[in-house]
Amino acid sequence: MDLFFNLAINGLATGMLIFLLAAGLTIIFGLMDVLNFAHGGLFAWGAYSGVWIYDISGSFLVAILGAIVTGLLLGALTEWLIIKPVYGNHVQQILITLGFMLVLSEMLKVVFGPNQKSAAPPAYLDGSWQLGDVILIKYRIFIILVGALVYGITYFILKRTRIGLIVRAGVMNKEMVQSLGINIRLVFMLVFMVGSAMAALGGVLLAPYSGVIYAEMGMEFAILAFIVVVIGGMGSFTGSLLAAILVGMAQAFMAYYVSELSLAVNMLLMFAVLIFRPQGLFGGKGEAA
Amino acid sequence: MGRSTGIYVIIALLLAVLPFVYDDRIILSLVMQVFIFGIFAMSYDLLLGFTGIVSFGHAMFFGIGAYSVAIVLNQNEATLFYLLLGTLLAVAVAGIVSFIAGVLTLRLQSHFYAMLTLALAGLFMVAAEKMRSLTGGNEGFVLMVPDMFIDTSGPTLYLTCLIVLVVFFFLVRRFTQSPVGKVLMAIRENEQRVESIGFSIMYYKVIASMISGIVASIAGVLYVLSLQFVDTSVFATDVTLDALLMTIIGGVGTLVGPIIGAGIIEFAHHWLSDLADVHWIFKRWIILFGIVYILAVIFFPRGIVGTLQEIWIKRKYKKQQGKEATKDKNEAAS
Numbered sequence: 001m002d003l004f005f006n007l008a009i010n011g012l013a014t015g016m017l018i019f020l021l022a023a024g025l026t027i028i029f030g031l032m033d034v035l036n037f038a039h040g041g042l043f044a045w046g047a048y049s050g051v052w053i054y055d056i057s058g059s060f061l062v063a064i065l066g067a068i069v070t071g072l073l074l075g076a077l078t079e080w081l082i083i084k085p086v087y088g089n090h091v092q093q094i095l096i097t098l099g100f101m102l103v104l105s106e107m108l109k110v111v112f113g114p115n116q117k118s119a120a121p122p123a124y125l126d127g128s129w130q131l132g133d134v135i136l137i138k139y140r141i142f143i144i145l146v147g148a149l150v151y152g153i154t155y156f157i158l159k160r161t162r163i164g165l166i167v168r169a170g171v172m173n174k175e176m177v178q179s180l181g182i183n184i185r186l187v188f189m190l191v192f193m194v195g196s197a198m199a200a201l202g203g204v205l206l207a208p209y210s211g212v213i214y215a216e217m218g219m220e221f222a223i224l225a226f227i228v229v230v231i232g233g234m235g236s237f238t239g240s241l242l243a244a245i246l247v248g249m250a251q252a253f254m255a256y257y258v259s260e261l262s263l264a265v266n267m268l269l270m271f272a273v274l275i276f277r278p279q280g281l282f283g284g285k286g287e288a289a
Numbered sequence: 290m291g292r293s294t295g296i297y298v299i300i301a302l303l304l305a306v307l308p309f310v311y312d313d314r315i316i317l318s319l320v321m322q323v324f325i326f327g328i329f330a331m332s333y334d335l336l337l338g339f340t341g342i343v344s345f346g347h348a349m350f351f352g353i354g355a356y357s358v359a360i361v362l363n364q365n366e367a368t369l370f371y372l373l374l375g376t377l378l379a380v381a382v383a384g385i386v387s388f389i390a391g392v393l394t395l396r397l398q399s400h401f402y403a404m405l406t407l408a409l410a411g412l413f414m415v416a417a418e419k420m421r422s423l424t425g426g427n428e429g430f431v432l433m434v435p436d437m438f439i440d441t442s443g444p445t446l447y448l449t450c451l452i453v454l455v456v457f458f459f460l461v462r463r464f465t466q467s468p469v470g471k472v473l474m475a476i477r478e479n480e481q482r483v484e485s486i487g488f489s490i491m492y493y494k495v496i497a498s499m500i501s502g503i504v505a506s507i508a509g510v511l512y513v514l515s516l517q518f519v520d521t522s523v524f525a526t527d528v529t530l531d532a533l534l535m536t537i538i539g540g541v542g543t544l545v546g547p548i549i550g551a552g553i554i555e556f557a558h559h560w561l562s563d564l565a566d567v568h569w570i571f572k573r574w575i576i577l578f579g580i581v582y583i584l585a586v587i588f589f590p591r592g593i594v595g596t597l598q599e600i601w602i603k604r605k606y607k608k609q610q611g612k613e614a615t616k617d618k619n620e621a622a623s
Binding site for chain 2: 029035037082085086090091092094095096098099100102103106107109110219220223226227229230234263264267270271274275278
C-alpha cells in the first residue's frame with residue numbers, strides 16, 4: 001500500500017510539473033491559435049535562472065520569484081519578436097517557434113555553460129514525513145501544493161474576474177472581443193507572458209525534484225506537455241490538469257513496473273485519443289479548421 | 290524542363306569525376322555527407338514544401354533506415370544481399386510508421402502531425418536505448434559492411450551515394466510533376482478548395498507522408514554505410530533540425546534547394562567547428578544557424594533557390610512586357 005501511495009504522489013508531482021508547462025501551452029493555443037514549440041525552452045530557462053539565483057541568494061523563494069520574472073520577460077520577448085510577425089500562418093508559426101527553441105536552448109549553454117547542473121531542495125523542504133507506513137517526501141508534497149495553488153488561482157482569474165472573462169471570450173471568438181473595443185493584442189501578450197511564467201515556474205520546481213538540470217530537458221518535457229495537450233484537448237485548461245495528472249501517474253507507475261514502456265504508454269494514450277476523440281477528452285477545438 | 294535537366298546532369302557528371310581528380314579525403318567524405326543529407330532534406334521538402342505538412346520527427350525515418358541496415362548486417366554476414374535485405378526492411382518499417390503517423394493526425398490541424406512525429410521520434414530513441422541486445426544501447430555499435438564499401442572515403446561509396454541522390458532526385462521530381470504531385474501542391478495552396486473539388490485530401494497527404502518517410506530511410510541507410518557505426522544520435526531532434534535548416538535555407542518546394550542547403554550546412558558546420566579553436570563561441574555555431582533560420586522564415590520564406598527563382602521570373606516577365614510594349618509601339622507607329 002505504501003508503495004502505491006509513494007508512486008501516486010510521485011506521479012502527482014510529475015503531473016503537476018507537466019501541468020505547469022501544458023497549461024500555458026493550451027491557453028496560448030486556445031486564445032491565439034499559436035502552438036508554441038519554444039515553450040519547453042522557457043521551461044528550461046526557468047530552471048537554469050532559478051538555480052542560478054538560488055546559488056547566489058540562498059533563498060528558494062527568491063529563486064522561484066526570479067524564475068517567474070525570467071519567464072515573464074522571455075515570454076514578452078518571444079511574443080514580440082517571434083510570434084507577432086507570423087500571426088495567422090500556421091506552418092510559419094510552427095517552424096519559427098521550433099527555431100526559437102533551438103536558439104533558447106543553445107543560449108542556455110552559452111550563458112550557463114554546456115554541462116548539466118545539480119540542484120538540491122532547501123533545507124526546510126528536504127527530507128520526509130513518516131505517516132504510519134507511508135513516507136511522504138516533503139518536496140513532492142510541496143510541488144503538488146504549488147501546482148494546485150496555480151491551478152486554483154488561474155481558474156479563479158479565468159472564471160471570476162473581468163480579465164478572465166475577456167480571455168475566455170477571446171478563446172471563443174477573438175474578432176467579436178476586438179469589435180467590442182478591447183485591445184486583444186494586449187491580452188495576447190499578457191496571456192503569453194503568464195503562460196511563459198508558468199512554464200518557468202515548472203522549470204525551477206523541477207530542478208531540485210530531479211536533482212540535475214540540462215539544456216535538453218526543455219524538449220523532453222515539451223514532448224510530455226504536447227501529449228498532455230492532445231489528450232486533454234487543445235485550449236482546455238481543466239483538461240490539461242487532468243490529462244497532466246493522468247500522464248504523470250502513467251509515467252510514475254510504468255517507470256516502476258515496466259520502465260521500458262513509460263513513454264510508450266503515454267504515446268498509446270495519445271494514439272487512442274487521436275483515433276477515438278481527436279478533439280481531446282475535454283476539448284471542443286482541434287478539428288481541422 | 291529540358292535545359293534544367295541538362296544542367297543537373299552536367300553537375301552530376303562533374304561530381305562523379307571529382308574523386309578521381311581530387312584526393313582530399315576529408316573534403317570528399319564531406320561531399321558524400323552532403324549527398325546523403327541532400328537526399329534526407331529532399332524527402333523533407335516533399336512534405337514541407339510540396340504538401341505543406343510540418344514534421345518534427347523526420348529523424349525517426351533516418352534512424353529507422355540506419356538501424357534496420359545496421360542490425361541486419363550485424364546479425365548476419367556482411368554481404369551485399371543482407372545490405373539489400375536491410376534496405377528493404379528499412380523501407381517497409383518507414384512505410385508503416387509514416388502511414389500510421391499520417392492516418393492518425395493528417396485529418397487534424399497541422400500542429401498535430403508536428404507534435405505526433407516529435408513524440409514518435411522520442412519513442413524510437415528510447416526504444417533504441419532500451420533494446421540493448423539489438424542496438425547496443427546508448428553507445429551504439431560498430432558494424433561490418435560489404436567488402437566493396439569498406440573504404441569509407443573511397444570512390445565506390447561516394448559514387449553510390451551520388452547515384453542514389455541523382456536517381457531519387459529525378460524520381461521525386463517526376464513525382465511532383467505527376468498528377469498526384471499537382472494535387473499535393475494544390476493542397477498546400479488551399480486545402481478546402483481541393484476538398485470541395487472532390488479529392489480525398491487524407492489519401493494524398495498520407496501518400497506524401499509515406500514517400501517522404503521511405504526516401505528519408507534510404508538516406509539513413511547510406512549514412513550508416515558511410516560511418517560503419519550507429520548509435521541513438523540518429524534519432525535525435527538535431528537530425529530533424531538539420532533537415533529543417535537545409536530545406537528552409539536552401540528553398541522550400543524546390544527540391545534542388547534542400548540539396549544546396551545540405552551543402553551549405555555541412556560545409557559551414559565543418560568550417561565553423563574548425564573555428565572553435567579560435568573562439569569558443571563557434572562551438573555554439575548552431576545559434577547562428579537558428580538566428581539565420583528565424584530570419585529566413587520571416588523575411589525569406591522561399592529560401593535561396595526560391596528567392597532566386599522569384600527574381601529570375603520577375604526579370605523574365607519584365608523583359609517580356611518590355612518587348613510587348615515596344616511591339617505595340619511599333620504596331621501603333623505603322
